[in-house]
Amino acid sequence: MIHHFLENAAANTPGKTAVIYEAERATYAHINTMADNLAVSLQTNGIQKSDRVALIMENSIDYIISYYGILKAGAVAAPLNPGLKPDGLQYQVDDLEPAVIIATFKSERLLKAISLNEQTLKLLVIKNPKQKWEGMPFRVLDFGECISDQASTPEHAARNPDDLASIIYTSGSTGKPKGVMLSHKNIVSNTRSICKSLDLGPDDIQMVVLPFFYVMGKSLLNTHFAVGGTVVINNRFIYPADVVKQMAEENVTGFSGVPSTYAYLLHRSPLAKYRERLPSLRYCSQAGGHMAAQLKRDLRAALPEHTRIVIMYGATEAAARLSCLEPQRFEQKMGSIGRAIDDVELRVLDETGQFSRNGTQGELVACGPNIMMGYWKDSAATRRAIDKNGYYHTGDIGYQDDQGYFYITGRKDNILKVSGHKVNPKDIEEVLMQSQQLLETAVIGVPDDLSGHRLAALCVPIDKGLSEADLQKYCHQNLPKYQVPSEFAFFKALPKGDTGKVDTQKCVAAYEQLKTKN
Amino acid sequence: MSDVKSTLRQFIVENFLFGDDDGFEDDTSFLEQGIIDSTGMLELITFLEEEFSLQLDDEELIPENLDSLNNLEAFLAKKQAVQQPQ
Structure with a gap:
């Protein structure tokens, strides 16, 4: 079981520093005790095996306590991106139907902006709440209360390694985010x-x-x-x-x-x-x-x-x-x-x-x-x-x-057809980066009636003096003609997803926006 | 408000807050409030270098210099004083 990683480390090296976060240093023993306390608190509030717990926190010691505490309670840890906008969070919360949401005060406005399913949500745990939550049909507790000393230890319900442990949302290249179930x-x-x-x-x-x-x-x-x-x-x-x-x-x-x-x-x-x-x-x-x-x-x-x-x-x-x-x-x-x-x-x-x-x-x-x-x-x-x-x-x-x-x-879904040629944008990006003139680049296909696709290269130059003509000349020297982008668009940075990966769909949107502006 | 701060505010509101400056104070942390990500930081750095004709050293890219309007203003004043001694 995943939480045994923490429990074993806490048993073998209780005083060892497990996490350094800003001015705080937390030992394995401390994190294990806090996670036990949270697990007891979740169980006391009726959380059962396989209940989903949405965890909306940035990286922190509290996140780690929560993650292992949820698993100790036999529940399913579903970490959600705290940077989501209300529409994105609403979709994931509706899809997940969590019994508990654990968040910090930073996400309170976000949570207020969405509609929470009162049928399935039993408990909302907030670290240092600033908003008023009275009158809700679910319990609202301060995170600090949940990790404070509890009178007992978590009950170990019958569990096996094939039990669902975590649901992680992945955006993939197209469509709505999907929840990946990991045991x-x-x-x-x-x-x-x-x-x-x-x-x-x-x-x-x-x-x-x-x-x-x-x-x-x-x-x-x-x-x-x-x-x-x-x-x-x-x-x-x-x-x-x-x-x-x-x-x-x-x-x-x-x-x-x-x-x-x-x-x-x-x-x-x-x-x-x-x-x-x-x-x-x-x-x-x-x-x-x-x-x-x-x-x-x-x-x-x-x-x-x-x-x-x-x-x-x-x-x-x-x-x-x-x-x-x-x-x-x-x-x-x-x-x-x-x-x-x-x-x-x-x-x-x-x-x-x-x-x-x-x-x-x-x-x-x-x-x-x-x-x-x-x-x-x-x-x-x-x-x-x-x-x-x-x-x-x-x-x-x-x-x-x-x-x-x-x-x-x-x-598989990213091969472009350009005048009958199959073109892999990655090949062109690789050559463009070899010019050593670019910080980053993304090549996209722009639908074209004649050729199927035209190629557009979105470029972030290292040196402000770089021109489209320079890049065209370089590409003609280093790429077959059908792989030379017909357009080069300069950006200060490429749009990225929450994990830092360049987001192709957002690149297409940024390119279209630039074209409309011009 | 100084001209520098006003220029900075306008850039940040237009580019990162989509024109909505509700709650955006001079001491608001870009990092804490999630106003700027790493892509945005590159945009901000390019803007500072172009708008104020400065070259920022990589070691200067720290929260103490860049993480709020107040920090930015103080940092720019310091940089400009070094670049243009009276």
């Missing part, structure tokens, strides 16, 4: 595999800038609790100098990010200047989408020599990670996502439905104890995602080389 077994199995891949131990100290409501952020928490390590929470990544400084001060051993995290760190942080001040930084891991080769090379140059770079690949539906490229192969297998991690079977399924090796392209599919139970209340989507043989279809197109390393070449 205790899914998460525990994947946590152990990741620990092994990264060779994590009790001396590891992880800097966490990714949100815990995102599956990759959550895996940073679980992996470090599994080995009795330490997590340093820094929610101020918009000020990257602050993060790098804290990494040096706390002797952080690991840092993890998505491609935009590294793009930002490389271009607007003193990372390179801190090379000598990061003697403990053992590794940096990257997941959450393809990172351009140029960015990888720049990162290699900026980091201290002893710091290894670990490229990983995964999905919410896989409880976090599927593959890992061992750091010693970083240069040699620059474009690869590595090989499957322990207990994961990763394969390429070609167009004829056969497993392929030898470089034939196909869809990446995976199975193993980490693959989700399914999508919450959406059995049709589950059947589309997991085939009758139990393989999860990632939607990513790629191939496997003769040494077993996987490469992703695009998304």
